[in-house]
Amino acid sequence: MSRYFSRKYEKLIPYTPGEQPEEKKYIKLNTNESPFPPSDRAREYANEAAKSLNLYPDPECRELNKKMADTLKVDEDQILMTNGSDEILNFAFMAFCDNDHKAVFPDITYGFYSVFAQLNNVPYEQIPLKDDFTIDINDYIGINKTIFIANPNAPTAIFLKPEEIEKILASNPDNVVVIDEAYVDFGAKSCVPLINKYDNLLVTQTFSKSRSMAGARLGFGVASKEIIKDLNTVKYSTNPYNINKMTMAAGLGTLEDEEYTINNCKRIIENREYTKNELLRLGFELTDSSTNFVFAKHPKIDAKRLYLELKEKEILVRHFDKERISSYNRITIGTHEEMETLVNTLKSILEEKA
């Protein structure tokens, strides 16, 4: 750090995103991207928007907001679009956490939560998941803190039912509960229908996974209009034109082509079930995944070593050097062909060890 850097960030350790190699040689199963390209309509709309890049985008994102409101059956002022869901998550830490509203989240979850807390100088607490990596909701009942729960959770892939989340919402009426649904579209159930029942609920989602738009950076929050208004205050004090024209247009195209997204999700779920079965046959232990990835460990091979061997063989998966989960790898579900290659490669690696 330079001698000019504010001392308040002295201990800040930034988030480390998954590897994004420039060369195309890898089968990329490390950052939970969709293996399918964006819908044709998304691409066409983006291309059209690129013609008038000289003009600013609509800071209010009116057209996209309206379409999303129709899709989710909520009001337009209950939505805020952001530059990826990382942005809305950071806004939530900014808006709803402080010394009087400590942040709390599981010890094993999206690694960015603790970074956001540190960035915003917010005191935070990490509640251990149970041994089987599920959340014990009793840990969150009436705790009077701002709660962040990724649901399904990452990298564990495990889903918590909205009925359980309701108990957390009802018992913390004076604090915002953020449900981060980045992976909700692969067989889990969304809490969006609860936003009119609980004015302390903020649901965040992303176009990066099920909607094949990781490269476009588009996320959003859904909540009561009062919460959205607060988040807009933060947005207009940070970056009013946070979403560029092409992404805004691609988002609209994607929403107009929901059938495409739904079909892709179906295929990914099929590929996941295939992968789970094959990995179980190879002796892997898996959590119960409701996402576009599996979380897998093998009793006979060190996870870090497996990650490195796969990388050697041009397959990228993600390994976290973190207590409790260092024996696992997180493997994104790609196309059927990619998963077959993965399975065969794992087979040969395990055979070599035998």
Added chain:
Amino acid sequence: MSRYFSRKYEKLIPYTPGEQPEEKKYIKLNTNESPFPPSDRAREYANEAAKSLNLYPDPECRELNKKMADTLKVDEDQILMTNGSDEILNFAFMAFCDNDHKAVFPDITYGFYSVFAQLNNVPYEQIPLKDDFTIDINDYIGINKTIFIANPNAPTAIFLKPEEIEKILASNPDNVVVIDEAYVDFGAKSCVPLINKYDNLLVTQTFSKSRSMAGARLGFGVASKEIIKDLNTVKYSTNPYNINKMTMAAGLGTLEDEEYTINNCKRIIENREYTKNELLRLGFELTDSSTNFVFAKHPKIDAKRLYLELKEKEILVRHFDKERISSYNRITIGTHEEMETLVNTLKSILEEKA
């Protein structure tokens, strides 16, 4: 604000961007956009990038950084690309301002600086411009604070020479001096060549004005590699994938087509000189503009009223309800045809008053 909103933002008043009407009927001279579309190459590259939106963008922005480094004749690690220059400005407030490093900037300048200071809970001071709206550099000599200077300044359009800025840099070695060069390409002179001489200098620029990419959201900072490293720490703790693929690609295309940008700037400067002459003939008083806008007042008509009458006649300019400048309008330089329409419309409005 909701009852959940952190009290730290109780007094935060967000930035108000210029109007972005959905209807196309207006001649838009209110947000300093370029009247020219992006270069063909920018568009082609963006279209190509849209094909693989399912994959995350390169968080390190390597290709674009390299091209920009070549263009500016600096090293790759002396550049950070951001989601518009608002993002790098906010990062600078975060990284280099705190209770020990008060922020300071002119009383009349980009309105976002005071918002960033408030957002980040940074104490700040506004130093009045002289009566002629120029900066008295003596006000900034040895003040031991983090200095933000838009150069050319907005909305005054006035340019301060790098030789003068050097005096500020040299006399504040323990504080970062941010030179915001959003409008530098319309006849002013950049401080980028000074970054290897002053390790406390951060220059910010944008693709929104001269490079016809306001809709793409692309800005950047140039500084010593130590300062860029600090800003990267903030970026990777905020939004590692801050720039989407299409924008990154469009930026590269634009840089490969510098001739196009240079020609557009020439045309805008010609249109500006035409507009200045015509407005002077109509009795307007103007500051000495080195930007793609003019800052104009007329002794015989109230500026707010003029703004409204122009809007009525489908021409949008920008009026700021702010002390010292409420008698002015800021008028973006558009195409020659647009400026002719503006001049003729002003003529008829003034004739009506006569």
